[in-house]
Amino acid sequence: MLNIIRVTSDEQFNEVGASIIASLLQTNPRANLGLATGSTPVGVYNKLVELYKEGSVSFAQAHSYNLDEYIGLPSDHPESYRRFMNDKLFNHVDINLENTHVPSGSKEHPEQAAKEYNQLLDAAGQIDLQILGLGHNGHIGFNEPATELHAATHVVELEEDTRQANARFFDHIDQVPTHAVTMGMGSILKSKQIVLLAKGESKAEILARALMGPLTTQCPASMLQTHPNVVVIVDQAAGELLK
């Protein structure tokens, strides 16, 4: 079931997103959080840091599992997703870094890294709350449009579109990795609850396709329509084409 929450400002967007995560941690301090990178969740993470500083939320017993990681960037590279998470959230709250998990972007053994991350997810059981952003081509995590989708964590070759969209974070497109490790569709869809975040006009069309179009592997986010508990937080621009 899709529950669409329309917001009218960035502030509200971030507050709604952060309060869903904070409420979960208040009732289940040991929750498994599925976390996402990209620009869309940044404000939500900032808000969570504020809530933590006010004493309204603690991550002390929480565990986190990130969706994806570039292959070939050292974990301290400014654009690696491990570094992103440390900088935007983990280093500012009381989460135990040992309980935070981001797939390894090992260049030497990417397939092994994917396999190990999958084993880690299996051992963790279920993710209680999975945060997702939305790629312009309908990807979630780095599950790119394709004729087949994968259930488990796997290595993926990034689409040119995706590399271009992410080039804004690098000095030059040549520096954007060509491959990534991503949690698979099965792991994402197994989460108890999913919160999809979409902001801005550039997401309006793909969001409408994802939520109202046919289920198709060509738009991996369309699979979210099969999930029993999805909350979609959209601003006015991204929600423009939703009925």
Ligand SMILES: N[C@@H]1[C@@H](O)[C@H](O)[C@@H](COP(=O)(O)O)O[C@@H]1O
């Ligand atoms: N792998 C990430 C995705 O997890 C993210 O959802 C997407 C959208 O990013 P943004 O929120 O910056 O639009 O981009 C990246 O490619």
